[in-house]
Amino acid sequence: MSAAALKAGIVGLGNMGRGIAENLDRAGFLAAAWDAHPPALSACTLGGTVARRREAVAECAVILLAVPGSGEVSALFDDGLLDGPAGRVFIDLTTSDPEATRALAARAEAAGAAYLDAGMTGGAAGAASGKLTLMLGGEEAALSRARPVLEQIAARLFHLGPCGAGHAMKLAHNMICHTIFLATAEGCRAAEKAGVPLERAVEVLNAGNARSFVSERRFPDHIVSGTFDGRSQVANLAKDLAMAAEVFDRLGQPAAYAGLSAELLDTARRLGMAEEDFTRLYPEYDRVIGAWDRPPMQAAKSKRQ
Structure with missing residues (x-):
């Protein structure tokens, strides 16, 4: 699927999220980005067409979550990130307890969205170069939809089983x-x-x-x-x-x-x-x-x- 047909958004622009966002932007996939800390948002080098609002992220087909952990993801869901069109795919890039991950996935599913947990390795350098390795859990159909986005940020994708397996x-x-x-x-x-x-x-x-x-x-x-x-x-x-x-x-x-x-x-x-x-x-x-x-x-x- 082309970048024009599959727009991505990201929340979290720290050491890892910044490189991920910049790679997606260069590839033409990034439509929106947001961080709760304004300095992190301003430090991220993105094109002028990328919306820098949380509400815009919620409308994207693929939403990457590069925040510290499940608590932050839950807070984002409480604040409206779940509100958006059906069929979206959330990609949880945190390092989290699989039980908490499965609870978040259930919330996403109830809102008509799919949820993939995607443990990362490769560090900030891998994020900047687009050569992360991702350990993924979740439905194969959701991974297939999100794969064109994930291939812009990772050199290797390992689908390991159901939700929670990646984390x-x-x-x-x-x-x-x-x-x-x-x-x-x-x-x-x-x-x-x-x-x-x-x-x-x-x-x-x-x-x-x-x-x-x-x-x-x-x-x-x-x-x-x-x-x-x-x-x-x-x-x-x-x-x-x-x-x-x-x-x-x-x-x-x-x-x-x-x-x-x-x-x-x-x-x-x-x-x-x-x-x-x-x-x-x-x-x-x-x-x-x-x-x-x-x-x-x-x-x-x-x-x-």
């Missing part, structure tokens, strides 16, 4: 990713204390079986470089891991690593790092462990005594 996979994905980040930080801190320069330690990781996206990109690009500009806050990681731990528990899934990572990130948040870039967890790692309620070495020592 469940995103929580599992983030748990793994953030835990690997913390494990890599711990190992590299130890290597540095043993006299190995950080950049050399990272080179070794990337030449061996411990390599990961974290070692291949996060450390060289944002930590070894000294820029500390991963473009996501510690608070976001803490929120994701707390939610993952809760959902895993509800599923009856034993979760040592989800709980561990959630505790460490919450400790960093309590130390005042909530609004700091998450890559700063590396230089602050020892301080975070020192403030943790259950440092692992202390627990090990107590068992030996």
